[in-house]
Every structure is written in C-alpha cells, then in structure tokens.
Amino acid sequence: MKDFFASKNNKILTFTLVALIILAIFTAAGHNWLSTGFNALTVGLSSVTAAGSEQIHQKSYDELKEENEKLKREAADLRAKLVDYYDLKDENARLWKYYKIKKAHKDFELMPASVIRRDSADDFYSFTVDVGTASGVHAQDPVLTENGLVGFISSINGVTARVTTVLSPDLKAGARVKKTGDSGVVSGNTLYADDNLTTLTKIDANASVEKNDIIVTSGIGGVYPADLVIGKVSEIKYDEYDATKYAVIKPYEDIRNVTDVVIITDFKSKGEVAKKITEGD
C-alpha cells in the first residue's frame, strides 16, 4: 500500500477517484449543475442532428423522391411567399396538436418539447427532450402526445429532461379500464417493450378486462391527471409464476419513434395526495 502511494500517478488516480465519489454524491443528490453544463453545451448540436436525422431516416428513398417532386411543384407556386413558410407550417402543425390537448383539458399547463436524444444504452426507449427546469418543467411531470401518455420526466436539469416511457418497468401509473372502471397499475415489461407494448398489472381476479378495452390513467396519486389515454388491451395473459392476470396494452402512439411531445407542467389535481398527507400532519 505504501509503495502504491509512492508513485505520483497513483496518487493522482486516487485523487481523481475521490473527486468522482464527491461528484457522484452531489449529482445523485440532485445537484445537477454538471449535467446542466454538459447539456447546455451539447443541446444545440443535438437538436440539429436530431432534426437532420429525422429528415434522413424516417423516410424511405421513394418517399423522399416523391416528396422532393411534390416540393418542386409547390416551390413554383410558393416562390412569392415567405422563405420560412415550411418552418411556420411545421410549427403550426405541432402547436395544433398542443392546442387540441389544451382544449380537451383546460386545467392543463402544457409545454411542447422535441426529442433530441435517444440513448443507446437504454433498453426501454427513454429519450431526452429539449426543455428543462428553465422552461418550468419539473421531475415527475407527465409527458404525452395527442395520442396519449408517453411517460414521465425521470430526471431533469436546466436545459434538458429525460423521459422514462410507458414501456419501462420504472414507470408505475395508476390506471383503469375506461369501460368497466376496473383498476390496475400500468408498467413496462421486458418481454413487450421492443414491440411497443406495455402491461396493466395488479388487476383484480374478478375484473372483466377484455381485448380492445381502452386503458386510461386513474388520477390516483396526483402524479398523472385522470383520463389520459394510455392504449388499448391487445391481449389478456397470466403470470407464469403466480398466475395473476395482466393485460398487454398497445399504446396508440409509437413510443419508440416519437419526435414531438407535450409536457404537463401543472394540472388541477396535481400532488393531491402529497397535499393531503401534509394537511394530515
């Protein structure tokens, strides 16, 4: 041991490891200045590459060719119009989806966001969006599209936020069958995530869940607002170990390829349980 510390390089290694331990403790405790700094440096680049990648990879050659021809035809008609016409058109389409959600749920405070990163090490399709605490987003905020719940903000810094999706076992959302009112917990499952499927677990043995039943959030717990669509039942199964019933759910949104989302930063019953507990004390 004494010999180990005789070397200058070994001392520096030890010092670096101690510094990393301190850094790990700070970042794990929610002091995310390192993450904020790093993301502030890379968010612009990520936005550009994400947008570029979307254009390059989400369309086939034939689709691009067809679109190209169509755009050429349209370009002649649109020459006199504003040069940023397409940007405005895209933005309008995005805000229109946002407006539809807002119209249906007047108590929701919404923040639109774009997906800028998908991490290759994540097995459940979590992604990073281009808004953070500076935009009024908080950890645990629900994330959705016009087709339903996508996930929740699992970690956040000043400029970006990471979304854990409904395909992940880390997400546990109180849910109910819209038709019958039977309740359960929606959570991802390793066996189904790759097929864009999630599961409704902890269903009562007598519950009458059927194929094609629509599953919505129950609102219990105050984390997710009630009646957000999650998906529809595609199959009823039984756990191979304890024979409990669970439903395989197909979200209406393709979570694996989502590019634009909306974050609910506030809603009427948000944190109701926490408030009740505090009042009870």
Added chain:
Amino acid sequence: MERRYTVVRYFAYSLEYLLLFIIESTPGLLPEIFGGKPMLLIPAAITVALLENELPAMFFGTAAGIITDLAIGQSVGFFAFTLTVVCFFLSRIFREYMVVSFLNASAFISAVSTGLIYIYFLIFRVFSGVENALALFASHYISRIIYTIAAGIGLFFLNKAIHRGLR
C-alpha cells in the same frame, strides 16, 4: 513542437468524443442491429488508453465515463469510476508489458467492453429487479456488446492514426 502536437492530439480526441456522443445519441442515426446499438465512448476510451500514458489515458477514461453516465442517467456513477480505473491500468500494462498490436488491442477492447457492459447489466438490470432480465440480455445486450467491439476495432485504427499523425 512535441508539446504542441500533444495538445492538438488531445484536442482531436476530445472532438472525437463529442462526435461519438452525438452519433450515439442522435435518434435514428445509428442503425440498430438485432436490437442493439453500440456504446461508442467505451471502446474510444480503451483505445486511447492503449496508446497514451497513464494520466492522459485516465483523464480521457474519466471524461468518457462521465459523458456516458450523464447520457444514461444524468448523475455520475458506474462508467466514470470503472473507465477511470480501467484506462489507468490498461495504459500501465501497455506501457510496461505489452506491445500495441492489432491482436492485443482487439483482445483488450473485446474483454473490457464485454466486462463493463456485462457488469452494468448485472448491477442495473438483474440486481435492480428488472423482470425477465435474461430475455433482455438476449434481445439487447449480446448484440450491443458485439456492435461495441466492432466499433472499437474501427476506433482503434482511427486513434492509432491520430496518435501517429500528431506525435
């Protein structure tokens, strides 16, 4: 002159890291092969460690680890620690006992990448209680490991060229 080349070389590695991070995290840019995508910064750090002295190897290992950790979970942890230690000792092994050849590099890239990804899987998937972890390993991790090793061999030649060109 030599010092100037060293600074430029480190700058080139840093740019390479940034580029790899962007490539790795941009949605849809790298194709998935059998459900897996490579973790490019791990082999990048290993190849730098094979070519550089202990301290720069360690610092580039730390940087790669911190970036990987931030990308995964926004807090510093597993990869920062492991890559710091691994890169430091890899560099020492190669400076003192081994020759940087294609065969040696391939063997170490394969062994270290496999080891780190496997330990990550054990700690963050198996021990954290993810159900059907074995199915997850078969569907994502085997291809991820192979893909990472393949990318690592390419990165070895890239970093070797950088090291040779800017010595």
